[in-house]
Amino acid sequence: MSATTKKLITKSLLEDGNSRFKVTYELTGSSYTSFQLIDEMTQDTKTFDQFSTHYENLTIIDSIMSGIGRKPQTDFYQIVIKPVLNFSNIKHEYLKTESADSIETFAKRLKTNQNYTIIFLSGDTSISELVNNLPVLIDETTKIRKFIKIVPIAMGSANALANSIGLGNPIETFDNFLHGMKRTTAFPLYKVIFPNEKQIIFFIIFSMGFHANLLHLCTLDPKYSSLGVERFQLASTEILDNYDLNLKLEIKLAKKTIVSQFAYFALINTPNLEEKYIPSPQSDPFMSQLHILGYSSDLSPRQLTDNILNGYTLTRGDHVAGSGTVYESVTEDFDITIKTEIQKDPKYMMDVCCDGILENLNDMTSEDLKIIKIKFLKPNDLAFNLEIMQPEN
Numbered sequence: 001m002s003a004t005t006k007k008l009i010t011k012s013l014l015e016d017g018n019s020r021f022k023v024t025y026e027l028t029g030s031s032y033t034s035f036q037l038i039d040e041m042t043q044d045t046k047t048f049d050q051f052s053t054h055y056e057n058l059t060i061i062d063s064i065m066s067g068i069g070r071k072p073q074t075d076f077y078q079i080v081i082k083p084v085l086n087f088s089n090i091k092h093e094y095l096k097t098e099s100a101d102s103i104e105t106f107a108k109r110l111k112t113n114q115n116y117t118i119i120f121l122s123g124d125t126s127i128s129e130l131v132n133n134l135p136v137l138i139d140e141t142t143k144i145r146k147f148i149k150i151v152p153i154a155m156g157s158a159n160a161l162a163n164s165i166g167l168g169n170p171i172e173t174f175d176n177f178l179h180g181m182k183r184t185t186a187f188p189l190y191k192v193i194f195p196n197e198k199q200i201i202f203f204i205i206f207s208m209g210f211h212a213n214l215l216h217l218c219t220l221d222p223k224y225s226s227l228g229v230e231r232f233q234l235a236s237t238e239i240l241d242n243y244d245l246n247l248k249l250e251i252k253l254a255k256k257t258i259v260s261q262f263a264y265f266a267l268i269n270t271p272n273l274e275e276k277y278i279p280s281p282q283s284d285p286f287m288s289q290l291h292i293l294g295y296s297s298d299l300s301p302r303q304l305t306d307n308i309l310n311g312y313t314l315t316r317g318d319h320v321a322g323s324g325t326v327y328e329s330v331t332e333d334f335d336i337t338i339k340t341e342i343q344k345d346p347k348y349m350m351d352v353c354c355d356g357i358l359e360n361l362n363d364m365t366s367e368d369l370k371i372i373k374i375k376f377l378k379p380n381d382l383a384f385n386l387e388i389m390q391p392e393n
Helices: 076-087 102-108 124-131 160-164 170-178 210-220 231-242 301-312
Strands: 006-012 021-028 031-039 058-062 093-096 116-122 146-154 184-186 190-193 199-202 205-209 247-252 257-268 290-296 325-330 334-338 351-354 357-360 371-376 384-389
Touching (some): 021 076, 076 116, 102 124, 116 124, 205 247, 210 257, 210 357
Antiparallel strands (some): 184 384, 190 371, 290 325, 351 357
16 A cells, blocks of 8 residues: 655745735645644735625634544644634634534524625535524515525535535635635525435435445444545445445436436435545536436446446546446436335445435334435525635636
């Protein structure tokens, strides 16, 4: 096994403004393992005042357990963001996730008559927790919604959303923010309604079978949860060696019905699930369109592995095809019926993952209730209009 490469990189903040600040960071493989803020104040250095934008209700949410966690040398907020924002006179609140329900509590307290800008130092799940816990709009006749503008600074293990929209580098993303968030765009949302009426909103992936098993194992098993992105490869081996990957589903679309037994089944909105992993290359994170990606349980472990790993060789726009493969775009509501017998043991057969939110269908189905509904949300379905920052170029 080759040694993980380390790179030391220095980047200026607001470089076109003769900035006084630079950030030096160490990149070990795909992980950011240290940050250092360099203050190069000179007589000719301009201040940030000319770049400062008024951000309404600016909050930084720091999911301190995301990715490799926060150590003194990796605390991006304390090392970089806080001193730069303070120097720039940009007022903000800081929320460090002290418990599993920190973001849920924060989201429920937001006022629907105010705009917000929220910087996430996290992976995808923290953003999902916010979206799924926003307050309910009491007056549904209100036509004008306030905005929540989201800035995803990639600090998780996979960072599917940030990588899919070109914001995979934390320093470049923060620099983009300092330039005034010149491009923000609404992004599509989807809702899964389980047989017991439990609902989850998602914007990256809903999965059953292999992918859901993988996220459950990597998150809930201590021997994997403390690792970085390499956890996925290690846990994959355990699943392929020991799990019975055989889930029979019926997907009823507007013009056709797909009935198959799947080892891997996912509804995907973003092309990337990791920085270099593109399992759904025709997905567009800003288009209201899901892609069904399924791999048959008839495939051998080797064939299944090859199909899954193919995402590391695909590029945007490629088509996914092959024996035992389903890859189909969908643009309107549809139903999924579970044809597999509901099993209590092994429990993993009913694992579900929804943007990092982990559930198990044993808790939400019965032999009489086996239909999962997928809904395409409309702009006014939530109490806020959600937008996400895009790169300037």
